[in-house]
Amino acid sequence: MDQLPPKMIITEADIADAETILDLQRTCYQSEAQLYNDFNLPPLRQTITELRASFAGHVFLKAIIAGRIVGTVRAITEKGTCHIGRLMVLSEYQRQGIGSALMAGIEKLFPQVERFELFTGEKSAGNLRLYERLGYQKTKRQRISDRVVLLFMEKLNDKEPLPR
16 A cells, blocks of 8 residues: 555535535446446435435545545444445545545544444455455345345444543
8 A cells, every 4th residue: 555645635524515425426336336237336326415415414524635525435323333334535546545544534533433334345355455454354245136245344443432
């Protein structure tokens, strides 16, 4: 892994970023759709209305380089678990530590949870390598179609909660 790109900023996204995030999502998930030969994946079907609505319950982080959003991730907590979803980095910025930095940022926002959980496609070798390198372990498989099997992964939170 290379060093982080110079002058990269990771910060919380807000609803004003929704259209840019949706464009990024549609771009980034093309490679997953090709891998699975399934262009009907949920991230490719999500509407701007649905994405804006998800800002009510999720925390979104964005990675910015030279004023451009090049990556994002989102999370929501439920019953002691932080559910992390849709980690995306534009292909020309991948393998530069941006995905790892976004993951570290989202985990840092939830020191009170017992565990972090996410899922990725079984054929998504790069995603699996990243998550395993970050300490995630496979917990279950779920077939969602004849083409797509999801692998769920978790990581126990070893951080001490912040004092209140």
